[in-house]
Structures are given as C-alpha cells and as structure tokens.
Amino acid sequence: ITVSFGNTSGTGASASNATLTDAFVPLNSSVCVLEDGDYLLQGTMNATGRYTSDGSSSFIRTLSHSTLVGSGEFTVDTTEELDSYGTINGTFSSASGEGIFSGPMVQPGTFHVVDAVPGSYDLTVVFEDGTRIELNDGFSIPLVGSSQASKVEIAGGSISGLLVDTSGEPVEGTVMLLGNESTASDASLDCEETGTAPCLIVPDENGAFEFGPIIPGNYTAQIDIDADGFPEISQSYFFDSELDMAFEFPSPVPDTSDLTFRLLQDGTNVPDLNVTMHLKNGTGEPVTALFDNGSNSYMAELAHGVWILNHTLSEEMQVWEQIEIGDEDISADYEFHTSHLVVGTVYYDEDIESQVAEPSEGKVLDHITVEFHWGDFSTTADTNGTGDFSIVLPEDAVVDATVQLSGAQLNLVNGTRFTVTEDGPMVDSELFDNLTMIARPGYTVEGHVNINRLDHPYHSFYGGWEPVTATADNTETDVRWHGQVGPSGMFQMVLPEGNWTFNLDAEWLSPMPADLYVDGKNDTIDIMVYPANSTVTIDFFLDHSGDNNASNGTAVTYPFRIVSTESTDVLYEVLANGSEWVSEGVAELSLEPGSYRIDVETSDAEAGDPFGTRIMTGEP
Numbered sequence: 001i002t003v004s005f006g007n008t009s010g011t012g013a014s015a016s017n018a019t020l021t022d023a024f025v026p027l028n029s030s031v032c033v034l035e036d037g038d039y040l041l042q043g044t045m046n047a048t049g050r051y052t053s054d055g056s057s058s059f060i061r062t063l064s065h066s067t068l069v070g071s072g073e074f075t076v077d078t079t080e081e082l083d084s085y086g087t088i089n090g091t092f093s094s095a096s097g098e099g100i101f102s103g104p105m106v107q108p109g110t111f112h113v114v115d116a117v118p119g120s121y122d123l124t125v126v127f128e129d130g131t132r133i134e135l136n137d138g139f140s141i142p143l144v145g146s147s148q149a150s151k152v153e154i155a156g157g158s159i160s161g162l163l164v165d166t167s168g169e170p171v172e173g174t175v176m177l178l179g180n181e182s183t184a185s186d187a188s189l190d191c192e193e194t195g196t197a198p199c200l201i202v203p204d205e206n207g208a209f210e211f212g213p214i215i216p217g218n219y220t221a222q223i224d225i226d227a228d229g230f231p232e233i234s235q236s237y238f239f240d241s242e243l244d245m246a247f248e249f250p251s252p253v254p255d256t257s258d259l260t261f262r263l264l265q266d267g268t269n270v271p272d273l274n275v276t277m278h279l280k281n282g283t284g285e286p287v288t289a290l291f292d293n294g295s296n297s298y299m300a301e302l303a304h305g306v307w308i309l310n311h312t313l314s315e316e317m318q319v320w321e322q323i324e325i326g327d328e329d330i331s332a333d334y335e336f337h338t339s340h341l342v343v344g345t346v347y348y349d350e351d352i353e354s355q356v357a358e359p360s361e362g363k364v365l366d367h368i369t370v371e372f373h374w375g376d377f378s379t380t381a382d383t384n385g386t387g388d389f390s391i392v393l394p395e396d397a398v399v400d401a402t403v404q405l406s407g408a409q410l411n412l413v414n415g416t417r418f419t420v421t422e423d424g425p426m427v428d429s430e431l432f433d434n435l436t437m438i439a440r441p442g443y444t445v446e447g448h449v450n451i452n453r454l455d456h457p458y459h460s461f462y463g464g465w466e467p468v469t470a471t472a473d474n475t476e477t478d479v480r481w482h483g484q485v486g487p488s489g490m491f492q493m494v495l496p497e498g499n500w501t502f503n504l505d506a507e508w509l510s511p512m513p514a515d516l517y518v519d520g521k522n523d524t525i526d527i528m529v530y531p532a533n534s535t536v537t538i539d540f541f542l543d544h545s546g547d548n549n550a551s552n553g554t555a556v557t558y559p560f561r562i563v564s565t566e567s568t569d570v571l572y573e574v575l576a577n578g579s580e581w582v583s584e585g586v587a588e589l590s591l592e593p594g595s596y597r598i599d600v601e602t603s604d605a606e607a608g609d610p611f612g613t614r615i616m617t618g619e620p
Helices: none
Strands: 002-005 008-010 031-034 039-041 057-060 119-126 132-141 157-162 175-178 199-201 208-214 217-223 233-239 246-248 256-265 275-279 287-292 297-303 305-314 317-325 330-335 337-348 369-374 377-382 388-394 398-405 412-421 424-427 435-441 443-451 469-473 481-484 490-495 498-504 514-518 524-529 534-539 560-564 570-574 581-583 586-591 596-599
Touching (some): 157 233, 175 208, 256 305, 275 297, 297 305, 297 317, 317 330, 337 412, 337 424, 369 388, 398 490, 443 469, 443 498, 481 490, 498 524
Parallel strands (some): 256 330, 337 435, 443 524
Antiparallel strands (some): 002 008, 002 057, 031 039, 119 132, 157 208, 217 233, 287 297, 305 317, 317 337, 337 388, 369 377, 398 412, 412 435, 443 490, 469 481, 498 514, 560 570
C-alpha cells in the first residue's frame, strides 16, 4: 500500500533509532521517530499494523489484472479493540478519490458474479428507477469461470414523431413521456438528460423528435399545448424486452376546444360521475370528463368533430347527447331523461322457407352482438349463454335492433323495429315483456365506396378520410340496416332476400344511392361519392441549404405534371406561364381526393434553362 501526506509518502513498517526534535526526516532516511513517539515517513516501504495519521493522508491501491469486489459505503472506524486492521481506520475531515478501470470486464453495462453455483439462472435487470425486466433467455454459469463477458441483450424501444398543427406548422411544446406511476407534473427534465421516464421529449425547430432507447415497459406519451391538464394527444405504448419496437407519435396535433357542462336530474346538478365521450365516427380514443368541485361542473378538451355523450344513471335515467365541437369553447347543461330496461332473446331458424312465428326452444344464438340504432345514436349488447340480452334505452325511442351473422355455410339475419315504453318494447302496436328476435338465413352483400368513378376507392390514406357508415333500406320493412365502411372503402352486410337501397350517412361526401336485388347470386354493390375538390399549394424553389425549407430557398417557376400513383396517366399539366402560378414559385391546383406524384423534367442550363438542377422532393 502506498501512503502519502503533505509532500512525503511512505509504505510499510520500519525500525529506526533516530529521534528528532523537529518535523523533518533526516537526509537519506525514510522513517524516523519523534520525541513523542510519532513516526515520520518518507519514501516507499512495506507496512503492516495500524496507521494513524496526524495530517491529511491519501491511500492508493493499484490493481492490475485483478478482480475488485466490493459493496456498501466507506466508513471510518476508530475502535481501539479491533482484532485486525485489514481496513483503513482513522479520523477524516473528508474522504475522496478516483478509480481508473480498464478492460472488457469493467466496460459500462458489465457485471461480475463470484462464488456462484454453476447452472442456469433466471435473470432480472433492475434499472435505476426501479423498473424490473425479467429476461426469458436465462443466464448460464459454467463449471469453470471465464474472463469472457457473456452478452445479455435487452431490446430498447423508441418514439418519434412530428409536432405540427393541422396546417403543417411546427407546434411549440414538448412531449411528456410518463411511466405507469407518474403524472404530467413529474415530467420536468429533458429525456436526453434523465434517460428514462418521466421526462420531456423536446422537438427541433421543425417539430421533429425522436427518443430512445426506452426501457421495456408500459408508457404514456402525451402533449398538452395549453397546459390546462387536458392533453390534446395521449397515446399508450408497450415496449417488449424481446423486441426492438419503434413507435410513431400521432400527428398532426388536432384542433381542440373546451367543453364545460353540468348533468342535471330534474334540474338538480348530479356531481362526480365517471362520464366518457367518444367521436361519433368511431375514430380516436374515448375521453373521460373530469369533475371540478370548485365550479360543480364537468370539463373536457375535445378535438373538433361530433361527439356522443352517454351515461346511464340507473335503469330509469339516461343521458344521450350529440355534441358538435368547433372553434369555440362550449358551456352547456345536459338533462337526464327517463329510460327503461329492455330485455330480449335471440333465436335462430335455419329453414329459409319457414313461416313459423314462434321460436324453437333451445335454438338460441349465444354470445353474439345485437346492434341498436335510433336517431343519431347507436349502441350494442351481447347475448349471454342462453341467448338473452338486456339494455337500457331512452323512453319513446324508435329503435332498429339488428343481428347480422356471416358464416361459412349459413348466414343469419334479423331486424326488428320497436318503441321503448314503460310497459316494455312495442312492436307493431303490440307490447311485449321480452323482445323475441328469430334470425333466419340471409345473404352476404359486399359493397364498395368509390370516389367520382369506379375503381377509385374511398381509401384511408387520403387526407381527411374518416370512417362512414353504409345503410340499407327495404320497402317491405321499416328496419334500417347499418354496416361500417373500412379503411379500404369496402363494407359488408348480411341481409334478407329482396330489393335494397344502399346509401351513406355522410352528406359531406355527396353519396349517390344505389339499388340491388339481394338473392345470393351476385350480391355486390358500388356506392359513388362526389366530395368537393381540395386546393393544393405547391412551392418550387432552389434548395441551397438542402433542408427542404422554402423560406431560405430561391423561388422558381417551372412546368410540371401531376400523375396518379395508381397509373401513368397525366391528370394535370401546369405550364411555365399557366394560370395556376399565383406568385413566383407558388402554384395552386384544385384536385380530387387521391394519391399523386409530381413529375418535372430535369432542367439544363446549357440548353437555355435559367438554372441547371432536378427535383429533389415531391413525394406522394
């Protein structure tokens, strides 16, 4: 061990007869004894026993090709009755030092196991924030120790996105990354500093951001632009320890407005309920309104669109409201209305020719979904193991209850219209205690929604797309059937034989009704929609900085063509002197919904073009 203090250093124990009256070691000596019995050391020597320093001393241990095993904290022990002095003991005003480690064994992330019984072990990694990750691969300790490090891999996820508004402009704000037990108030530091949640992901000047690796586990990423406690976007993520997972945060940040409301029963405010709302078109996540004790009202921040507020207070009281959220904040009162419990049973009869009005006991459809539509509202109920269902519905509502089952061998369908009364459901002016529905054979209808022409589907990758519902009406029944149009523009229904008229519940698409006789032979239908064209603004500029930013480039006017990505047909050609150019380098076009690319001829300054370059952007 090397011992140093002041300007001298020493190692080990040595005997000397020199006794001095001052504090200097004699020349060419390494140790001396003072009159009071204290030693002065200088140089290097071997030492054993107890060492007490009267001044500032530092102790250094140099390890090379050795193993250092230690735990706990360094403490000073001044006990006089120690059996051995294998540790440093003394009185210190402070203790500090540095260790320099090298070699593969001590690289960041490595660990060392000693005195372990050979065999296979389950391995759990505990991170600094307490997160525990159990690894499925196991960890093997061999019979003979090895200096080679065994690799233990943990997948790390990432989150990226673009923080822009609906017009494409960057949004000032940060994305909060929260763990299971954390709240928005816990996220105060940059994720690049903390390395783990809760933290803030800071975008660049263009709104782009990315953070990773992220420790496996459950997280919530959200943004609250106006800091009112209601995030505009809140997205849950799960990162698996076995998979490298990269998630993209939703973009753009939606336009939102505040909804403040009271729920009234006979004019009296009903507080502190668990009230949720959802978009009528089925997109997005449900939003839970928070009750504020100070104002005795519910509050929520909602994206622009039509929302459905529904809450069942009891079998006798319900609220159903359709709320359109626009640019302005809304304050309103919503009243609970009388409602009633409707119970029923769904049976089946596989005989398409059967005219029997009574159900066959035992032929029940268990664990299926029954849809209920009335006015602007809809809901569902599932049958139990005996085919029974129950649902609370508003009094006087005229409801279409439908069952559509598509099978490989047999399709079953039933539609029943009834009115909700306090005495039970009323069908064709007749009251029933139990609503009986008998599903009989029907036919599967496949539908296609096309924009302006055939084979141009209403597809979800077009900007502004949202889910819509297809409807089917038959003059022989009052019941209206419904089917959801999917992202590919297709829908499917199961209907009884007969003449049907198909339409969409989306007036903004200007749909054209279509007729079809359903008989199981050629049951496909096309519904045409004629939405308004969109105005597209295109910037042409010389990108000197290579950052795809028109504001620091040079605007240029140059001819180009608009080509559909689904074909090689030129749909629109813009000349250099065309009327589409509203200013230097800025063209505005009116285009129908679709996917397009921009084609530009490579310019050549030697051939007379004002510049020599080619287009570098213009993705579909």
